[in-house]
Amino acid sequence: MTDCIFCKILRGEIPSSKVYEDELIYAFNDIAPMAPVHVLIIPREHIESAARIAPEHASLLGHIWTVIPQIAKQQSLTDFRVVTNAGADAGQTVAHLHFHLLGGKTMGTSLA
Ligand code: 5GP
Ligand code: ZN
Numbered sequence: 001m002t003d004c005i006f007c008k009i010l011r012g013e014i015p016s017s018k019v020y021e022d023e024l025i026y027a028f029n030d031i032a033p034m035a036p037v038h039v040l041i042i043p044r045e046h047i048e049s050a051a052r053i054a055p056e057h058a059s060l061l062g063h064i065w066t067v068i069p070q071i072a073k074q075q076s077l078t079d080f081r082v083v084t085n086a087g088a089d090a091g092q093t094v095a096h097l098h099f100h101l102l103g104g105k106t107m108g109t110s111l112a
Contacts, residue, residue, distance in 0.1 A: 001046045001096070004046060004094075004095065004096050005094055005096070006040075006042050006046075006094055006096035006098065007046055007096060009026070009028065009042075010026055010042070010044055016028040016029070017029040019039050019071060019074070019075070020041075020067065020070070020071050020074070022067070023044075024043060024044060024045075024060055024063055024064075025041060025042065025043050025044060025060075025063065025064055025067060026041075026042055026044060027039050027040065027041045027042070027067075027071055027101075028040055030100070034100075034102060035102040035103060035104050035105050035107070036103070036104030036105055037075045037077055037080070037101065037102065037103045037104040038100065038101070038102055039071060039075065039100075039101040040098045040099070040100060040101075041064060041067070041068060041071065041098065041099040041101060042096060042097065042098045042099075043057075043060055043064065043097055045057075045060070046096055047096070047097040048095045048096070048097065049084075049085075049086040049087065049092055049095060049097055050084045050086040050097060051086045051087060052097070053097070064099065068082060068099065068101060071101060072101060072103065075101075075103065075104075077101075077103035077104065079103060080101055080102060080103035081100075081101075081102045081103065081107055082099050082100065082101055082102075083099070083100040083102065084097070084098065084099050084100070085100075
């Protein structure tokens, strides 16, 4: 998608700090980290949010969830949190599906 910040990152038009990539997904450090480790995991396919995940994305989502623990291990995390925000009221600011991988500090139990 032309205007999407994360699609621009995928095309190399905006620089990013790569953590992991393969043919389906890309992971990079968040520009404004909220924890010592704050990695964003995104599909190469532009999907607007978790609200747009459909049955044809099942294998992609399964792949993302197998890679997340590998990235956590690569980042030396044993404990971590994964968050995806869908829609403005949930805090989504970039309309390209992404998973926040957070760790490296005690985060407590409050989710909202
Ligand atoms: P959201 O608020 O949509 O759940 O998360 C979007 C995330 O993208 C935010 O944590 C924000 O800091 C991050 N972000 C926005 N623009 C950029 C950018 O250009 N580069 C990187 N690395 N992260 C970005
Ligand atoms: Zn996009």
